[in-house]
Amino acid sequence: MRVGVIGLGYLGVTHAVAMATLGHEVVGIEASPDRLAQLKAGKLPFYEPGLAEAMAAVVDKGLLGFEASVDAASDFELFFLCVGTPQRSGSNAADTSFVFAAGEALAKVMSSSAVVVGKSTVPVGTAADLQKKMSEIAGFDVKLAWNPEFLREGSALEDSLKPDRIVIGAWHKESVEALRNCYEKIIGAGTPVIETDVATAELVKVAANAFLATKVSFINAMAEVAEASGADAVSLAEAIGYDERIGKRFLRTGVGFGGGCLPKDIRGFVARAQELGVGDAVSFLEDVDAINLRRRQRVVDLAEQELGALSGKKILVLGLSFKPDSDDMRDSPALDIALKLAAGSAEVTVHDPVALEALGDKHPELVRANNLEACFEAKDLVVLATEWQQYRELDPAAAIRKVANTTIIDGRNVLDIPTWQAAGWKVIALGRNVHN
């Protein structure tokens, strides 16, 4: 099929590469000239393992190209809207202006037989407004469907090509047919398909992210209780996780969730529910958000307990991205903790295997360190904030010889505490009562 993918951020690039990998002829459309030039030069605008190689392979085969405007794909049969829906500034609601801008530009040039599929995460009801607007502009009944994406950063392409499920919300049977054709190989491999109405498809995405965020905040709430009562939230998670109704996944306690999706999606969900007059139904998500943000402050409080006033203290923060295998620092707990410590006048050094480049010259108060071994030198405190593999594999005996004070806060519960203690470290682990 000839497929246009509009908006080449994380979602769009991954989806464009995935569709070309399935054998479709894909044109990616990106309005930002810088990003377009980067992609045309074969460079990814973000870090994602394996994606650059997969992109090069489909570009070489002539299955993927990049253009500045939908005019270049006006006769295509299938379009995916993959533009961002960030949190609106000064509000918790999602900003859908990019979705409308992309849809309206497309409506001006598309053919009446084309199918348009929204993949962006939007407040429920957005698609209905967009369909009306696009149909007005196009002068015909635009076949718009919604097909949310559930990919995770760090395993984006794999998640796109082997999803747990495909959700299709549509008004027109032609949209369902086009999507089923497009995903034929994925569906043929046994992936379940849920055909539903458009509002449900929009809601599935925010509901899934709200559930995941709630799971993380649940275990982090247990961590608060554990810290106050001498219990251990890591053992607790393991113990409740054996119950299949609860499950072990997404119960890792630590500094909490971040990224470009979970935090803004739960806030946007609350804002949308309030608009619909059912704010009370999801007001618990405000607690989910508050529990999550308290974990970041907890690290700062522990640092103060350990060091007294932070002013002039040398603190090493390991990790900046919101999770490993990503350079994404949007709403990152690690970056937030580093900035909070620096705001308390500590001298904060940051290390990250990939995110330093994306940090650029932002936040000049943070001292950058490229050499993991050397950055322990003369530190008063070490905070592990993102669980990169490199940090799990650190040699505690070598690291302890460099520091001025031997305390490490494990914000992700990934260190083997007895090994670190045996090397002489005092280990503080979130949600655990470690006897040092």
Ligand code: UGA
């Ligand atoms: C999330 C969802 O998992 C995807 O299904 C969804 O498609 C995506 O958002 C999106 O809306 O586009 P992602 O943001 O890549 O994916 O990251 P996750 O793997 O979900 O992790 C989110 C955050 O939760 C990270 O900061 C992670 O460190 C934290 N987390 C995760 C925990 O603190 N504990 C856990 O047990 C799991």
